[in-house]
Amino acid sequence: MKKIEIHNHLLKSLIALASVIEARDPYTGGHIWRVSRYSVLLGMRYGLDKNYQFVLELGSMVHDLGKVGVSDGILNKNGPLSDQEFQVVRQHPVVGGEIGQNHTLYPLIRYSILEHHERVDGTGYPARLDGDSITIWGKITAIADTFDALTSPRPYRPALPVDQALSILSEEKGKQFDPHLVDLFLSIAKSDKLTPILGHAGENRLLLSCPACGPLIVPRPDIQDGEILQCPSCTGRFRVHRAGDTFQLEFTGSKSGVYVPRPDDGLIRYVLKRKRKTVTL
Numbered sequence: 001m002k003k004i005e006i007h008n009h010l011l012k013s014l015i016a017l018a019s020v021i022e023a024r025d026p027y028t029g030g031h032i033w034r035v036s037r038y039s040v041l042l043g044m045r046y047g048l049d050k051n052y053q054f055v056l057e058l059g060s061m062v063h064d065l066g067k068v069g070v071s072d073g074i075l076n077k078n079g080p081l082s083d084q085e086f087q088v089v090r091q092h093p094v095v096g097g098e099i100g101q102n103h104t105l106y107p108l109i110r111y112s113i114l115e116h117h118e119r120v121d122g123t124g125y126p127a128r129l130d131g132d133s134i135t136i137w138g139k140i141t142a143i144a145d146t147f148d149a150l151t152s153p154r155p156y157r158p159a160l161p162v163d164q165a166l167s168i169l170s171e172e173k174g175k176q177f178d179p180h181l182v183d184l185f186l187s188i189a190k191s192d193k194l195t196p197i198l199g200h201a202g203e204n205r206l207l208l209s210c211p212a213c214g215p216l217i218v219p220r221p222d223i224q225d226g227e228i229l230q231c232p233s234c235t236g237r238f239r240v241h242r243a244g245d246t247f248q249l250e251f252t253g254s255k256s257g258v259y260v261p262r263p264d265d266g267l268i269r270y271v272l273k274r275k276r277k278t279v280t281l
């Protein structure tokens with residue numbers, strides 16, 4: 001057993017990097033927060049203690065670090081990938097491991113990074129692990145990642161309803177996913193626990209809908225009435241009209257044509273608030 005100290009600057013650097021990588025894809029706003037929340041719910045239902053819940057919380061939040069090695073052209077392609085492009089995408093867990101391997105917190109995040117595209121039937125990537133050779137971190141992150149991808153909009157389809165996403169998880173029991181973990185996730189879905197996560201980018205941080213593109217705009221937690229927000233997809237600029245917890249976006253008539261991904265300070269503050277002083281592995 002090894003005790004690892006969790007210093008703020010270590011967390012800040014990781015979350016800043018993970019959030020700016022997420023922001024490169026206009027269709028994944030809030031994805032890493034939601035994947036982390038779904039993962040922790042599933043980890044708790046599985047019976048992980050608080051120490052291991054934090055490992056899962058952090059690992060699942062940074063699982064796609066390796067996407068920094070995938071070009072924008074491939075990452076945001078609006079259509080099927082060629083074999084060559086898919087080969088590049090398949091490398092992202094390995095690239096994530098290479099980025100993280102010298103980081104002090106790597107022991108906490110490595111399995112979510114390396115194994116979130118492995119499948120229990122052994123046909124996943126990058127290592128074609130199967131069954132029990134995939135860790136609990138990898139198996140849980142895979143379910144949470146897929147559920148969020150299905151219930152989020154894509155350029156080529158709207159978000160799927162929760163029931164349809166859950167049926168797809170069920171169909172993949174024993175193929176893509178661990179059957180027992182899928183059953184536990186279905187039991188969580190029967191409660192109301194997914195509702196505060198779906199369509200959110202943080203606690204009480206509802207994704208805002210671009211009138212043209214769908215629910216893609218991640219507001220800062222402290223956003224004020226009258227501020228200007230930009231849609232990451234169409235780059236339209238909108239004025240926020242805030243009344244309590246409800247927001248309306250009014251198109252200003254201008255589009256900048258470019259969107260610059262930035263680290264998510266709200267997410268960094270959220271993680272720092274919840275961090276543990278030490279983790280034992």
Ligand SMILES: [Fe+2]
Nearest residue numbers: 063064092116
């Ligand atoms: Fe991934």
